[in-house]
Amino acid sequence: MNHVEIHRDECKGCAVCVAACPHGCLVIGDTLNLMGYQYVEFVGNDRCTACGLCFTVCPEPGALVVYGMKKV
Amino acid sequence: MPDVQIQYSKSASMYQLFFRKENDQKTTHYCPGCGHGTAQKLIASVIDELAIQDRTVFLSPVGCSVFSYYYFDTGNIQCSHGRAPAVATGIRRTLSDAIIIAYQGDGDLAGIGMTEIVHAANRGENITVFFINNAIYGMTGGQMAPTTPIGVKTLTTPEGRSKSRDGNPIGMCELLASLQAPAYIERCSLSTPKQVLRTRLAIKKALDYQVRKKGFSFVEILSPCPTNWRMSPLDARAWIAGELEGDIFPLKCFRDVPQEIQPDSLSVIRPDIVTLLTKDSILKTSYDGPPRAPKYIKIAGFGGQGVLSAGELVAFSALEEGFNVSWLPSYGPEMRGGSANASVICSDEPIGSPVVDCPNVLIAMNNPSLELFENSVTNNGIIVLNSSLVERKPRRTDVKTYAIPATDIAKKAGLVSAANVVMITALAAITGFLHVSTVKHSIGNVLRKKLYTDKNLEIVENTLSYLREKEMM
Structure with a gap:
């Protein structure tokens, strides 16, 4: 299933991906990561289309990995 | 989930670990929501796509992005303040096949490095310059930059930039477009996902021109600095869309005229x-x-x-x-x-x-x-x-x-x-x-x-x- 893998300790909680996602698949959670940021969580389940916008706008190189059904 | 594949992940042109720090070797040093990270990821993904990683030389500037050489798994040189276009010229003279990327902020490029960029553009050097314009001096704590809009308060303009005292913000694209030699000049923005995708297209075009030896390419990228603007990352992006992209720094292509680069007669060893x-x-x-x-x-x-x-x-x-x-x-x-x-x-x-x-x-x-x-x-x-x-x-x-x-x-x-x-x-x-x-x-x-x-x-x-x-x- 399409989904976004979140490396919680690489996320700085800027929420730019949250605003970018067209289907509301991402939210900022309540818990803190090792850097002390409230990191993003994936709540998309069946809504994610693996469009990659979250990855593209995210400033961190490896915080997000987008998995999709379609072939690259 | 047998048929699920990775669609988007960390670029192969970036190191897997960043050895600048002993801990947190997977994250950059940029503040939350900084535009540098997004811009550099776009550049890295285009390097991957064009398959030019092994001949790319990435020139880090002085400024927040000074540590880019910890991130890009390419050739790297950290240049003196503002001098990246001069360094790029030197590399071009000695390595004809190198893909040379000068990555500069507005203090670096439009402030101290104004001379180098203008002359490199005027010579039509076959290099690519990415100009990250966040309208402020970031690393030094938020002083007025050549690109700060009128009325914006900074550390050095506590009552706002004044036209009579400080002059108008400088549009680098407009300035360089007055020269004949450049092949490609475009201004983009990281304000919205749509603009980020357009920025990637511009980055790709600029590097493609260099690969095909079509001359000097210059992409200005309006980029958020939430920390020094004292805004949230999302507000900073909205501010770019509302304030910068309008009259001050209009988003458009200023030049798209591929040039034919003549081989440098001095690059051939002549017995005489x-x-x-x-x-x-x-x-x-x-x-x-x-x-x-x-x-x-x-x-x-x-x-x-x-x-x-x-x-x-x-x-x-x-x-x-x-x-x-x-x-x-x-x-x-x-x-x-x-x-x-x-x-x-x-x-x-x-x-x-x-x-x-x-x-x-x-x-x-x-x-x-x-x-x-x-x-x-x-x-x-x-x-x-x-x-x-x-x-x-x-x-x-x-x-x-x-x-x-x-x-x-x-x-x-x-x-x-x-x-x-x-x-x-x-x-x-x-x-x-x-x-x-x-x-x-x-x-x-x-x-x-x-x-x-x-x-x-x-x-x-x-x-x-x-x-x-x-x-x-």
């Missing part, structure tokens, strides 16, 4: 130029004798004593004897009377740095030079001092000292300025690391006034007589 540059000397290009110990030589004295020329004399002689050589002068603004020194390295191996901190040969032409450099000489090093002017003996007992009355010998022959030739002759004769015959031959190459060549050669002979008399050789 080689002859012109080397006709007075027969430079050996190789040496196949037994290995020789490298010499790290410091020659010091006051300006006018021929300190730098003495260094040149050693350097030219060593070149003739097949050494690799570096010559690095250091002097004040005075042509006469100040202090000067030259660092010369002669080595069978390639020389990485021309700096000589711990010489194994010190040539001290006067008192202050001995004071300054005596303690830096290595164990078992050599000090040759000009005993006409140096009043004391070296305090070091672990070095060999040779006292030569160089100024007296030179004066006696009627050419007081040739004390340097005396010293170098003595160095060659005593240590044997250069042949005196080579030094004599090189005098003709180093001397500006050919009139005195014979007099200098006479002084070489007088020096040898003195050394024989004192049984120093």
